[in-house]
Amino acid sequence: MSLRILGAHKVFHARGARVTALGGIDLEARDGELLVIVGPSGSGKSTLLRAVAGLEPLDAGRILIGDRDVTGVPAGRRDVAMVFQEAALFPHLSVAANIGIGERARGSDRRAVEARVRSVAETLAVDHLLGRMPGELSGGERQRVALARVMIRVPAVCLLDEPLASVDAELRLRMRGEIRTVQRSLGVPMVHVTHDQVEAMAMGDRVAVMDAGRVLQCDTPAEVYARPATMAVARIFGPLPMNLLPVDEGTVVGLRPERVRVCLPEAGGRAGSVVEVEPAGEECLVRVKPDDANTDLLARLPWSDAPTVGDRVTVSWRPQDEHHFNATTGERR
Numbered sequence: 001m002s003l004r005i006l007g008a009h010k011v012f013h014a015r016g017a018r019v020t021a022l023g024g025i026d027l028e029a030r031d032g033e034l035l036v037i038v039g040p041s042g043s044g045k046s047t048l049l050r051a052v053a054g055l056e057p058l059d060a061g062r063i064l065i066g067d068r069d070v071t072g073v074p075a076g077r078r079d080v081a082m083v084f085q086e087a088a089l090f091p092h093l094s095v096a097a098n099i100g101i102g103e104r105a106r107g108s109d110r111r112a113v114e115a116r117v118r119s120v121a122e123t124l125a126v127d128h129l130l131g132r133m134p135g136e137l138s139g140g141e142r143q144r145v146a147l148a149r150v151m152i153r154v155p156a157v158c159l160l161d162e163p164l165a166s167v168d169a170e171l172r173l174r175m176r177g178e179i180r181t182v183q184r185s186l187g188v189p190m191v192h193v194t195h196d197q198v199e200a201m202a203m204g205d206r207v208a209v210m211d212a213g214r215v216l217q218c219d220t221p222a223e224v225y226a227r228p229a230t231m232a233v234a235r236i237f238g239p240l241p242m243n244l245l246p247v248d249e250g251t252v253v254g255l256r257p258e259r260v261r262v263c264l265p266e267a268g269g270r271a272g273s274v275v276e277v278e279p280a281g282e283e284c285l286v287r288v289k290p291d292d293a294n295t296d297l298l299a300r301l302p303w304s305d306a307p308t309v310g311d312r313v314t315v316s317w318r319p320q321d322e323h324h325f326n327a328t329t330g331e332r333r
């Protein structure tokens with residue numbers, strides 16, 4: 001069954017101000033697909049998920065799960081499972097009871113539920129915590145318990161709102177894989193909101209890039225990365241924002257920092273000065289101010305090639321690495 005969002009509109013009125021959280025969203029998460037949503041803070045990602053879950057009524061638009069129009073259906077009857085940024089667990093129930101509560105409520109056999117709880121808890125590495133209470137867990141552990149509760153059964157649609165936000169880097173990597181595996185085995189559409197671009201690239205079958213209540217582009221992560229449809233997408237999607245250099249009245253050239261070469265002054269290219277060097281593990285981020293432009297260029301280089309602040313350098317790139325955008329509309333040429 002697919003999830004379809006058609007013309008979703010939502011305006012909030014907050015202290016005299018009108019905020020368009022959703023400005024007409026059309027989006028589909030296909031059966032068995034993991035659709036990742038990325039976008040700056042306030043772009044409407046959580047509002048969209050909450051609308052699908054039935055926690056936020058839409059001003060206009062429809063939500064369909066398979067052929068079923070669930071737009072007016074209360075949250076409890078949509079068969080949508082959701083994990084929030086802040087995992088909400090029942091404080092007076094043990095971890096095991098929290099994970100199994102939905103299944104028990106549906107009247108499943110106690111022994112069968114216990115076995116299922118154990119199995120899903122092992123997958124998410126919380127099996128050693130089954131006897132604890134939610135108040136005795138770390139943020140990341142609570143998050144994994146909330147995930148386990150969702151993944152214990154097969155809902156029609158699964159929604160994840162930054163479930164890995166408070167999980168450390170190593171576990172995050174493992175859980176990304178786990179979520180993919182569980183999602184494939186559930187075979188249902190899953191919509192996953194994240195701020196983590198690497199996660200979006202790694203996990204998504206497709207990625208929807210949102211800004212100001214709109215979907216700017218929706219395609220495979222590889223396609224969005226290789227051919228961002230607009231300057232805004234180029235800035236939002238990718239491990240680092242794209243460099244955007246106005247070249248003439250009508251055109252802006254976009255360059256991924258990983259495609260910018262920084263060389264000694266003798267080499268050909270545009271001359272400039274290094275204004276910032278930031279270590280990033282095996283690599284470094286180098287900011288260069290070209291002599292003939294006001295826009296700094298960000299480059300990602302191996303740490304072994306790191307220059308020093310104040311160095312005179314030249315920057316260059318291959319013509320095929322340039323992205324061209326219309327300076328007025330922001331659209332890809």
Ligand SMILES: Nc1ncnc2c1ncn2[C@@H]1O[C@H](COP(=O)(O)OP(=O)(O)OP(=O)(O)O)[C@@H](O)[C@H]1O
Nearest residue numbers: 012013014019021040041042043044045046047048
């Ligand atoms: N209950 C509310 N009342 C008024 N405005 C709201 C309400 N909920 C959200 N908004 C506004 O709607 C817009 C979209 O919010 P939303 O939480 O969907 O963004 P988001 O993309 O999930 O952001 P973040 O990445 O920071 O979680 C924001 O401008 C926000 O301030």
